């Protein structure tokens with residue numbers, strides 16, 4: 570028996586990276602999942618690839634659009650029968666000094682990372698509350714808790730997610746537990762990896778060795794994290810083992826942020 574039997578999960582941004590790893594881990598633990606992603610083709614492909622682990626479905630959706638998210642909730646109830654897990658994972662990276670960052674980048678970050686999370690929470694809150702024993706997991710970042718140069722706007726969106734997380738943990742209790750995850754530097758997918766890539770272009774060397782050296786110099790556990798590490802914490806938060814935890818923001822970053 571898996572740890573997530575009877576869990577019916579909608580995972581935004583589930584087509585790739587951390588979201589994909591969470592979808593796989595949830596399936597392996599017995600959940601059914603609906604992958605919601607802007608990238609329709611990749612979402613369908615990911616769902617197909619993950620079907621060997623359990624019941625996986627895909628739906629094309631832009632989390633910044635209320636009409637898309639309403640359609641997602643209808644599709645989720647249709648294919649899953651019920652929804653008792655929402656994982657607000659879709660997000661964008663975007664760096665820049667505050668006096669240089671483009672308005673388009675500011676808008677995109679605020680829209681996807683913050684408005685998108687709020688809209689999904691708004692649409693799914695009544696559905697989750699109705700299912701009595703439900704979970705919302707909001708993907709924040711260590712940048713939501715600590716300052717890094719060039720991440721002021723990204724950090725603002727991720728701090729915003731934590732503000733919503735705390736408020737909803739009160740507002741949606743006792744039926745819904747609401748928790749956030751603050752991932753560290755992820756080695757092989759997504760944003761951190763693209764960061765090492767950029768540095769390797771500027772400074773020479775390869776992205777992997779830059780990442781590894783960075784980890785030894787800056788991370789107490791001296792290693793980067795993987796998407797699977799984040800997925801394991803999402804499984805924990807979704808399981809009975811976390812039944813008394815709500816309003817938390819779990820650092821999964823090897824000790825870079827401690828609070």
Ligand SMILES: NC(=O)c1ccc[n+]([C@@H]2O[C@H](COP(=O)([O-])OP(=O)(O)OC[C@H]3O[C@@H](n4cnc5c(N)ncnc54)[C@H](O)[C@@H]3O)[C@@H](O)[C@H]2O)c1
Nearest residue numbers: 582585586587606607631632659660710752755759760761
């Ligand atoms: N990778 C890291 O180092 C890291 C660190 C801290 C936090 N995070 C957070 O983890 C989450 C996932 O990041 P990742 O590294 O796996 O990124 P990723 O780019 O690999 O995956 C993000 C997914 O979100 C989807 N997406 C983007 N905009 C969307 C929209 N408007 N509607 C629906 N889907 C959309 C993309 O198509 C993609 O499949 C993000 O919220 C990110 O901020 C990542």
